[in-house]
Amino acid sequence: AQKVTQAQTEISVVEKEDVTLDCVYETRDTTYYLFWYKQPPSGELVFLIRRNSFDEQNEISGRYSWNFQKSTSSFNFTITASQVVDSAVYFCACMEYGNKLVFGAGTILRVKS
Amino acid sequence: DSGVTQTPKHLITATGQRVTLRCSPRSGDLSVYWYQQSLDQGLQFLIQYYNGEERAKGNILERFSAQQFPDLHSELNLSSLELGDSALYFCASSVEQGGLNEQYFGPGTRLTVT
Numbered sequence: 001a002q003k004v005t006q007a008q009t010e011i012s013v014v015e016k017e018d019v020t021l022d023c024v025y026e027t028r029d030t031t032y033y034l035f036w037y038k039q040p041p042s043g044e045l046v047f048l049i050r051r052n053s054f055d056e057q058n059e060i061s062g063r064y065s066w067n068f069q070k071s072t073s074s075f076n077f078t079i080t081a082s083q084v085v086d087s088a089v090y091f092c093a094c095m096e097y098g099n100k101l102v103f104g105a106g107t108i109l110r111v112k113s
Numbered sequence: 114d115s116g117v118t119q120t121p122k123h124l125i126t127a128t129g130q131r132v133t134l135r136c137s138p139r140s141g142d143l144s145v146y147w148y149q150q151s152l153d154q155g156l157q158f159l160i161q162y163y164n165g166e167e168r169a170k171g172n173i174l175e176r177f178s179a180q181q182f183p184d185l186h187s188e189l190n191l192s193s194l195e196l197g198d199s200a201l202y203f204c205a206s207s208v209e210q211g212g213l214n215e216q217y218f219g220p221g222t223r224l225t226v227t
Contacts, residue, residue: 043223
């Protein structure tokens with residue numbers, strides 16, 4: 001069965017610091033998707049990125065970057081030069097055949113000014 | 114805006130009552146998923162419907178049921194409510210054309226049971 005582990009329950013940083021959120025996943029499928037979602041205080045789930053299991057290229061989008069390593073079953077998320085607006089709960093999730101999403105417990109990120 | 118709508122946004126009710134949460138998927142999406150986010154269990158999958166039929170079940174209690182109507186909107190029915198059912202309930206939809214499909218989430222319905 002799938003499992004997603006986000007070992008960091010809460011991280012606090014000062015604005016402009018870089019921060020990395022860790023995600024480790026378990027799946028028996030060879031084809032799967034990995035996701036990151038952001039949940040701001042307003043409560044909605046905001047899609048950030050999807051990664052196909054066959055594509056291990058790292059991705060950068062503005063201040064966000066993702067590092068996918070199949071060898072360690074990790075899909076880590078880095079925010080460069082963090083801002084107060086980045087404060088939210090971040091969820092890593094895995095989707096395998098059947099399209100059910102399995103979420104990690106989430107990491108609370110607090111960015112202080 | 115994901116294109117998925119959920120009503121109501123907030124719901125406050127008493128223990129023992131029954132409520133219905135409604136979800137309208139994105140235009141063209143045939144599949145609807147329900148997720149529950151609670152402090153105890155985190156975000157977990159409840160149930161999936163595809164084109165009117167139940168496709169997959171997760172950790173859904175017997176007191177909960179769902180259906181998807183011919184116009185593809187879905188309703189999640191929660192009965193004999195308990196304090197522990199207080200949670201944020203999300204609906205998501207996807208095209209479901211084979212393979213893996215991205216899910217688009219609605220804004221959620223926050224249920225408070227008093």
